[in-house]
Amino acid sequence: MQIHFIAIGGSAMHNLALALHQKGYQVSGSDDDIFEPSRSRLDRSGLLPEAMGWFPDRIHAQLDAVILGMHAKADNPELKRAQELGLPIFSYPEFLYQQSKEKTRVVIGGSHGKTTITSMILHVLNYWEKEVDYMVGAQLDGFETMVQLTDGNDFMVLEGDEYLSSPLDRRPKFHLYQPNIALLSGIAWDHINVFPSFENYLDQFRIFIEKITPGGALIYNEEDERLKTLVEETTHTIKKYPYKTPEYRVVGDQTLLETPEGPMPIEVFGKHNLNNLEGARWICQLMGVDQQDFYEAIASFKGASKRLEKLVETPSVVVYKDFAHSPSKVEATTKAVKEQYQDRDLLACLELHTYSSLNPVFLKEYRGALNVADQAVVFYSPHAVAIKKLQPLTEEQIREAFQREDLVVFTQPEKFKEHLYSQLDQPKAVLLMSSGNYGGLDLEELKQRLQ
Template identity: 50%
Template sequence: MHIHFIAIGGAAMHNLAIALHKKGYQVTGSDDEIFDPSRSRLNQYGLLPPEYGWFPHKINQDIDVIILGMHARKDNPELLKAQELQLKVYSYPEYLYEQCKDKKRIVIGGSHGKTTITSMVMHVLKKLDYQFDYMVGAQIEGFDTMVQLSHDAPIAIFEGDEYLSSPIDLRPKFHWYKPHVALLTGVAWDHINVFPTWENYVEQFKIFADSLSKNATFIWYTMDKELQDISQDLRKDIKSLAYKELPAQLKNGKSIVTFNNTSYELSVFGAHNLQNINGARMICAELGINDNDFFECISSFKGAAKRLQTLKEKKNTAVFLDFAHSPSKLKATVEAVKLQYPERKLVACMELHTFSSLNKDFLPQYKDTMAAADVAYVYFNPEVLKHKHLPAINQTLVHDAFGTNNVSVFSNTTELQKLLLQSTWENTNLLFMSSGNFSGIDFVDFSEKILK
């Protein structure tokens, strides 16, 4: 089978391309630009396009499947040629479903925490030698790729993203998967460029709950108001299970969970992770894994990349990196680090990088989200606003939106980096939060300079 990727360089797309290549398919692709790590990883597997650009003359009847990435546009020359030839064009999630439609599908969704719970379940299944396919939105320790597809694995674990499927398929990705076991972590408004109202955003999660396979299990976080409502309106054949945060004790900077009279020391911390672990436990129970085996395995889980990841640590200082950009996740992450290390000063740095976070109408959602930090720095790049065709914002507007006196706002990354490098880090933690890189910070290298 010959599969061609239009916009192969995306984070999700290049991982799917590698997975299908490993499965034995003939894979080709095109893109107008490809950056690392996608570039290096595609090159490693012989999948890097020989030249950048779109080449409609290469689209022909010998291609069995076209997979269209979000980076492409509706008028992409290769897409137009594929449509002219009436080739089958799939979105990324649609083809994942096509590959796994005969497997037991487990899908983890929600506005935050879905990558972490997916990673936790994968970690446990691997420890217990389960065979499974997967798709997850971050690099996980012990896994070479973010996507794996096989001929014989009986189950598939998917992270369920609510963002759009492709330029010509405007359904949220997770509407495609029709899971047998589904988990939702909570609903907190995001992607306002696609879902301009709160009601429209919430509706996508209601549609997801109704898309479950017959006799499926729906697992949901009990403290979320929207999920409480959704759980009351499930189909009669769906089993509903609610979960909450696991109680834990803090000893020597480590979180200790006691379950069924046995104590387990965790490698992660924070209220969200204690929620996530309990959700992952309930998914694993649906797969026949007992609680003792689950906790023995999960105790060694160190987190997914950029999910409260410890970049560097010494005696009384640590540098953390988190993907947090939505208001609810930002607040939870700052509070988690402060609670875990109450004796240390916390310097929290947040980058406004997504379409939602840079939108001046959305900015008030960030009120008080960094109040738990001793010092808070918020950074935005005016050039990113221009690139996203958003109205300009200024430092005063951002400062007023966050609403606390501990916040200082920067629009120049050089000034922020200089301030951080000149600061004293004795008995102090540094927390970076962004879906970007603060306009060019190498976080690992920067962490080493901080702790030097």
């Protein structure tokens, strides 16, 4: 098959392109800019476009399909050409569904934890050499790409994102997968630019539940009251399996998970990660991995990329980075680090970077999110606010939203870096939470300073 990608450089798109290339498809693609690591990975496989930009002459009648990335616009010249030729045009999730229609589809959804849970499942299956197809939103140790597609595997494990599918398909991605087995980790309002009210956001999860194939299974976190209510309300003919955080304790800097065989040390920590672990255990059980085998495998799971990833540790300072940006994730991640390092002061730094987090209407959702930190810092760029065409923010608005009078707010990258570095000369746990980079903070320089 000949497949062309419009916006091939995206994190998910380039991984799908690599997976199809490995499957033997003829793959081409375009983009207006491609950043690392996508650029190098595409280049190594001979898939990097020769020139950046959109070229309608790359679209021809011999193409079997065009895959349209969310980064492309609805008036993209290549897209227009594909429409003129009447070529099959797929969004990313739509194409994944087409590739997995004959498989048992396992979809991991929820406002938070879905990448970690999917990663845990894949780690366990890989440990026991159980081959499955998959799509996950983070790079994992032992996996070459974030997408694998084969003709022979029975299962397809998919991370179910609730964001929109493509410029032409405004449905949330996870509505397209029609799972046989599904998991929902919890619901916390996000993506305010697409779902303007919490009720509208809730509706997307109601629809997802109804999309589970009749007779299928839903694993759900019963500690989330909103989610529990949604599941109890549905009359859809599916099996429902609730889960909750397992028993665990922290001894020194080590988390011990209570198992039938006794306390077991694990690499991940924090209540939210233990909750994720239990959800993953249920999914693995339905995929044929028993409890004892699950525990043996999960003991070596170190986490997904950018999810509570340890950057550097010295006898006195430990630094973690995390992708957390929504209020529920920020609160859960901050609590996790504080619980794990109870004998150290915690400096929690958050960059407000997404459309939702920089929106004055949504900002109040962060109330109390940084309360457990001994010191709390928020960084944001007024330029980013202007680019997103949002109302200007003030430092006072941010302090009011977080309900923390001693909150330190920075808008200049150098000032933030100066403050951060000044805190590294005393015993401390440092948590850097952002989907951006604090205006250009060099993490390698930070690591070298401490080593």
